Amino acid sequence: MTVDREVRSETDPPTGPDPASEPVSRATLLAYAVVAALLVGWVLFGWLVQRQGIVDSLGEGLGAAFTLLLIVSVVGSIRRHRRHE
Numbered sequence: 001m002t003v004d005r006e007v008r009s010e011t012d013p014p015t016g017p018d019p020a021s022e023p024v025s026r027a028t029l030l031a032y033a034v035v036a037a038l039l040v041g042w043v044l045f046g047w048l049v050q051r052q053g054i055v056d057s058l059g060e061g062l063g064a065a066f067t068l069l070l071i072v073s074v075v076g077s078i079r080r081h082r083r084h085e
Helices: 026-049 054-083
Strands: none
């Protein structure tokens, strides 16, 4: 008697619902809007109040934005890894 089993390699993507096709929650959209407003405020504060120049202010704002994106990416990867274990 033989039993058919599906053999999957470790490199095969997991089956199930695609997380990219799930809708984005309102809380997430609100968080994006708040972060964007804070970053724009940061750029304007540096440029207009501290008078450090628009290029320097934009550099600080973009640096902060990329740092936040990196943090979100690492946290998302950790959460996804724990969910699939």
